[in-house]
Amino acid sequence: xxxxxSISTGYRFxxxxxxxxxLPLLLDALLWVLPRWSISPLLARLADFYTGLAEDPQLxxxxxFDLTQMSELLDAVGQxxxxxxxxxxxxxxxxxxxxxxxPGIKGDHPSVEVDSLLVAGLLSLLFGLAGLLIGAxxxxxxxxNLPIGEGQKALSVNxxxxxxVRHWLRTLGFLVFVTLGLMMIYIPGVIGVTVLALxxxxxGSGALxxxxxxxxVVLLYxxxxxxxxxxxxxxxxRAVRRSIHLVRKNFWITVGFVLLTxxxxxxxxxxxxxxxxWHTLGVALATLGNTFIGTGLAMSLLVFYRxxxxxxxxxETEGLA
Numbered sequence: 001x002x003x004x005x006s007i008s009t010g011y012r013f014x015x016x017x018x019x020x021x022x023l024p025l026l027l028d029a030l031l032w033v034l035p036r037w038s039i040s041p042l043l044a045r046l047a048d049f050y051t052g053l054a055e056d057p058q059l060x061x062x063x064x065f066d067l068t069q070m071s072e073l074l075d076a077v078g079q080x081x082x083x084x085x086x087x088x089x090x091x092x093x094x095x096x097x098x099x100x101x102x103p104g105i106k107g108d109h110p111s112v113e114v115d116s117l118l119v120a121g122l123l124s125l126l127f128g129l130a131g132l133l134i135g136a137x138x139x140x141x142x143x144x145n146l147p148i149g150e151g152q153k154a155l156s157v158n159x160x161x162x163x164x165v166r167h168w169l170r171t172l173g174f175l176v177f178v179t180l181g182l183m184m185i186y187i188p189g190v191i192g193v194t195v196l197a198l199x200x201x202x203x204g205s206g207a208l209x210x211x212x213x214x215x216x217v218v219l220l221y222x223x224x225x226x227x228x229x230x231x232x233x234x235x236x237x238r239a240v241r242r243s244i245h246l247v248r249k250n251f252w253i254t255v256g257f258v259l260l261t262x263x264x265x266x267x268x269x270x271x272x273x274x275x276x277x278w279h280t281l282g283v284a285l286a287t288l289g290n291t292f293i294g295t296g297l298a299m300s301l302l303v304f305y306r307x308x309x310x311x312x313x314x315x316e317t318e319g320l321a
Contacts, residue, residue: 001307003257007264010300014292017145020299023138024096024291031084031099036106037123040078041115047074080104083120086127092171092226093135094301096294098276098287101269105276105283129172136168139230142299148306149231163233170229173236178222185215221247223258227305242309250308257304261297268293 001009014020051071080103088097099106114120140163143149155163189211196203221244228239247254272286 001303001311003253003260003304006257006304006307007261007297007300009303010298011296013145013299013303014296020141020145020295021288021291023134023141024295025287027088027095027134028097028099028287028291031082031087031097032106032109034084036081036109036111037083037127038078038111038113039081039083039120041113042117042120043074043078043081047071047078080106082106083114083123083127086124087131087134089128089131089135090294092132092175093139094294094298095131095135095138096291096298098272098283098290101290102273102276132171133164133168136164136171136230139226139298139302140164140167142295142302143231146231146299146302146306148310149302167230167233170236170239171226174225174229174239177236177240182215182218185218189214220254220258223247223254224305227302231302231306232309246305246308246312249312253308257301261300265294265297 048071082103085097085100085103088095088100090097090100114123140160144155144160192207192211196207222240224243224246225236225239228234228242229236232239232242234242268290272290275282275286275289278285
């Protein structure tokens with residue numbers, strides 16, 4: 001099954017099961033009701049630091065980026081910052097949320113300003129852990145409604161809850177594994193790029209480009225790990241190996257799937273931004289539309305992953321025969 005077929009199949013499943021939209025809709029409603037946990041005081045202090053650097057002509061001239069623009073960007077981000085957005089895990093579990101995509105639409109809702117770095121870190125951790133659990137629940141609900149995959153279907157509530165907690169814990173283990181692995185790449189990479197930049201700015205820029213490309217390739221090879229954890233109920237090691245094997249055998253079609261789904265999500269986000277201008281009704285319609293688009297893309301990911309696995313298994317069986 002190709003990219004377009006996977007996407008159309010994903011949306012067909014979601015259209016037949018509108019209940020799958022309920023969890024992300026409730027999550028957006030929760031983000032709307034909760035106060036904004038803003039870190040604008042922290043970012044304002046950082047912006048002031050860059051403003052001070054920009055006042056020194058020598059430092060401003062030697063900086064690789066515009067210090068004034070960086071200060072203005074930090075101020076803008078601080079105005080819409082909300083630590084509660086960590087409740088939405090769109091990176092690993094592809095949970096859609098309009099309020100995370102367009103944080104500015106919340107407007108002048110009450111906010112709690114966090115001016116302690118320690119408190120901000122603890123809140124981010126707590127919201128992030130809860131977001132992983134919500135994400136594991138969301139993807140398990142999708143997997144239960146997809147009639148393919150190695151994991152069991154039609155589970156009782158108790159068994160499904162136990163499986164969600166197991167997948168949550170495995171995801172935490174996977175994140176620790178990825179963080180340690182990226183640190184092993186990041187530290188020598190940054191040192192190498194810095195040394196080359198001191199020798200020649202051109203060499204430094206080229207090395208930085210290669211370094212970023214390497215990190216992106218590594219993340220691409222791990223793209224299907226959480227899908228394998230949930231849909232096929234695999235342990236961390238097997239899920240990592242399966243994701244790497246799938247991408248290695250289907251590299252360009254995987255790149256095409258990631259790019260196309262990202263393009264759809266980004267394009268629809270721009271459209272929904274315009275719809276939110278219709279005040280409360282517009283926000284409600286945009287939230288519903290964004291949830292349907294995002295859930296369809298998440299289901300498409302499961303379909304694409306599983307049909308690629310089945311195709312590879314069939315090829316391997318035919319090769320042995």
